[in-house]
Amino acid sequence: MNIEKKDWVLENRYRKLIMEILSKEAKTKKEIQEEFKITLFPYISKYKPKATISISSQALKNHLGLLLREGMIKKEGKKYIVNEVKKIPDEC
Amino acid sequence: MSKNPLPYEILESARLVGFDVETMIKEETPKFFLNYNRIVGVKEVEGLILAGRELENGVMADFIVTSGKKIKTPVHLCFGVVEEEGTQEIVPRFIIDDGAQVLVLAHCSFPKARNLTHRMQAEIILGKNAIFLYEERHYHGEMGGAKVFPKFRVDVGDGSFFQSIFSLTKGSVGLLSIDVEVYAHTASRIEIVNKAYGRSSQDKVQIRDAVFLEGENARGLVKLRAAASQGGDVIMMGITEANAPYATGHVDCKEIVKGEGSTARAIPIVRVGDENARVTHEASVGKVNQKQLDTLMARGLTEQEAVDMIVQGML
Secondary structure, eight states, X not given: OOTTOOOHHHHSHHHHHHXXXXXXXXXXXXXXXXXXXXXXXXXXXXXXXXOOEEOOHHHHHHHHHHHHHTTSEEEXXXXXXXXXXXXXXXXX | OOSOOSOHHHHHHHHHTTOOXXXXXXXXXXXXXXXXXXXXXXXXXXXXXXEEEEOSSEEEEEEXXXXXXXXXXXXXXXXXXXXXXXXXXXXXXXXXXXXXXXEEEEEEEOTTXXXXXXXEEEEEEEOTTOEEEEEEEEEOOSSSOEEEEEEEEEEXXXXXXXXXXXXXXXXXXXXXXXXXXXXXXXXXXXXXXXXXXXXXTTOEEEEEEEEEEOSTTOEEEEEEEEEEEXXXXXXXXXXXXXXXXXXXXXXXXXXXXXXXXXXXXXXXXXXXXXXXXEEEEEEEEEOOOHHHHHHHHHTXXXXXXXXXXXXXXXX
């Protein structure tokens, strides 16, 4: 790990997740929010956790604004989609 | 399970870093113990699920506190290796479900490490209104032969509290590379504290603690304390990024450097992506206080003993 050389925009895993969602198809902000769920299931145990985390509307708006400004996504009507020029690194 | 499933050297190092070993090994104490890559002790209590599977070079494990359960006694984790060489890889998932609470005391001990690698790749989720207090203390022996790579990814749900305290202040470090990322949601609270002391040219410490405040009113504190002496090398990066209204964060780095060839670097990074959020930072890297050093040496301590005492006081 070289901690001094990280791409700060995609250092945030949630922005990377938004990019992954938008790399499949164009989506509105509401559709992204519905798809954006953080859960964690056990490796071994059969326990079914209730814990599910959603992204807040304002944080999502801020992330989309940043990704637009950095040219990583573009807006077509009400939908956002990945700008094909930019590629998501495997590991950030 | 036998009453004392861990080797003597592991228990002694647990004692050295300040754990109550008698409580730790009591049969009724909730626990998950590894001796190298073998699971040697598991004790669950109501509401706590501990499941593990041995792998070729390590162990995969579930640590679950079920919804609404408050575990009253601290849970002890021990990842020990008494071999001089080898690899131990731990892949755990911690699920602290909605309304659950737990305190974990983790002990990582490699007392004879000459060429030993320990990797931890932990995923953690806290549901809503949960509390997870995690304290991890390390001991890597005296030969500088450990290479330790803990990596944590943590998602903290609405109204929850996550606290992580890491310390490696006794013995040598070897190579330590910590990478922590925490995502904090609405009205959650995060405290990350890391303490490390590199005291020889074999000791290298790299720490990256990143807190992303993703929910309204989320709060984060990253506190880094380190020292480098006799050629030790320490770099600590504390990152806080606020992406939601009224989120507040603070990064506090303090390091001491002593002796030729020693280096200490502190990198606080603050980012704000919402006009109503606020993040602050402070950082200092400096030498040992000369007046304190002179006072201790006048009382009969050698220079190195005096430096150690001052550093331990800061840590």
